[in-house]
Amino acid sequence: MNPVHYELSHLQTLEAESIHIFREVAAQFERPVLLFSGGKDSIVLLRLAEKAFRPGKFPFPVMHVDTGHNFPEVIAFRDRIVSSLGERLIVASVQDSIDKGRVTEETGPRASRNRLQTTTLLDAIEEHGFDAAFGGARRDEERARAKERVFSFRDDFGQWDPKRQRPELWSLYNGSIRKGEHVRVFPISNWTELDVWQYIGSEGLEMPSIYFSHEREVFARDGMLYALNDFIELMDGEEPFTESVRYRTVGDMTCTGAVRSTAATLEDVVTEIAATRITERGETRADDRVTEAAMEDRKREGYF
């Protein structure tokens, strides 16, 4: 027996850990749900769920919190992929939350539905009685996330308390909760952005087209390029122009910036990511730029 055969690559190790987490949640909770955004991280989650449960079905539905301000390409992609997997899709709509008066729409040129999503998400979790929600967050993304557990406990207000996190040892995940509480679960906590792209490449996963370079009408604001769209008002001096861009993250059209890029293929994208000197959230997410602890504050309230 040659011991060389019994080695795993870093991606195989990460994959095995993530599959273990998926199965642990399925076994420990009664009503899990997988939160799907249409972004690369949640696309990887879907593949990992296939790896964990096929030839069976997922023991949970897939849920998308739709702000109504998503990229149309992403919504089309979402519907296609979930139906090709033969799994159940739930759409929780921020527009419905606004119509019901649960939240109030922001106004002005910087209006965003980013923060409103939290209420829609928590309402949906309560309505469906979900006790565990998978998310695609990674610890390399942001400072507050670097300290979050794989099983991240939320109280019955959906809040995260960073100072009262349960110790998480070995691969023993404590999923004990009371009624009304839930756990956010991050199976790809230990993956980096580059790991995600390498995995997408090695698995040959289909991606929404906006991740690859394309010509788009954009305008510059706060050092970022935004897609010209119906949901943002231009401010004085902002002039749209056409540029070859791609997206590094997928969020709302109102708060997700594009990067100048000619990376048209997966290999181009991996090369670009390997060489980049700016984090994905720093480069493309206005929602993290509000204050130094913007992510921590939103997470405390129950954000993804």
Place this chain on the structure above:
Amino acid sequence: MKAISEMQDNGSVPTSAPAPVADGYAIRRRHSELLRIATAGSVDDGKSTLIGRLLHDSKSIFEDQMEHVVQTSERRGDGYLNLALLTDGLRAEREQGITIDVAYRYFATPRRKFIIADTPGHEQYTRNMVTGASTADASIVLVDARKGVSEQTRRHMFIASLLRIPHLVVCVNKMDLVNYDEDVFYNILEEVTDFSSRLQVPDITFVPISALHGDNVVERSHNMQWFGAAPLLYHLEHVVIAQDRNLNDVRFPVQWVIRPMSDSHHDYRGYAGQVAGGVICPGTEVVALPGGQKTTVASIDTFDGELEAAFPTMSVALRLADQIDISRGDMLVEAEDQPTAARELEAHLCWMSEQPLTPRGKYTIKHTTRSARAIVEEIDHRVDINTLEHVKAEQLGLNEVGRVRLRCSSPLVVDPYSRNRTTGSFILIDESTNDTVAAGMVINATS
């Protein structure tokens, strides 16, 4: 502080200029291994500077992260570039200038991907250190060359030993402040070796470094020609970890049963889980514990097809030759090499709750994929984590380590922790708060 201002300059290359080292790496080297490292240290032993150095020299600090450090250092009036801000993620930590939790950091070289579990080294954060150490392949212990072996050094080494981290790297830091003196280094080496002989440390390596100036971190130091061995990063890239896993004893905790009951897979039944030990092949004869039913592995299934062998830490599904009644919590093992199905355990506990452990305390015990109830029958002793002395104890308080005897409501299939870190470890959960209150490592088990 000269080295740090250089880092700042390097950190602000324009976006258009790709970092030469990172360029294209990972595409060529898809089969790099993963190495998990635990570090512990306090504010002034240079741990943050060392991590900053590793991240920086491997091009893993991004411009916006560096910009944030620069701005925040200025606003706080630190007077220097405070690299600790890279790892201190929570508001309270930044405000109080302390690290209160485990932070995970990621960097890569062409050979390996690294995960650093970075924890504060103070005694009151023992539980964080234990958490970070639980999954680590290697541990970095920092010793200040000027101060020599301290209480903190001994504590870190004890925890690395208790958690059976296979590889220990002792970095004698701040060598620049002792004129790169060979004698200082070898005196510390001797003292540490002396202490480590009282511990279970299978592999220990010493490196004299200056994290601030980069000596022997990534590049070999010109200031310490007398040191013939490799710099720290080279060692982390090459230390052999494949043999740390137990490939001898087949251990497969059943985690989930895949039963599609669909038309195309009507009779399919796959026992899914993560291999905790040994090499499993189709044809391997196994026993399901604690029940004792015997059968043979028919196939090893994955989404990507059947495999010829499964070994730690692969997540797979096993199909068995016979229909036997097993479920989550059972463990498949080889017939001639069985662990103990035990109700009585002797174990080391690291206590993690403000509410102390007292004898007769009842908890949920979680071990591999099985849970039971457990009662702590007796505390044999507490270990003074600074002196290693055994102290008689009526209770175990937060961050204390002790040896206890537990009795479980149903048998757990365990190995000694020294033999298998997965099947020898457990946690205790407080049934009233649902908090994880202890980390446990099995010493002995009896049925």
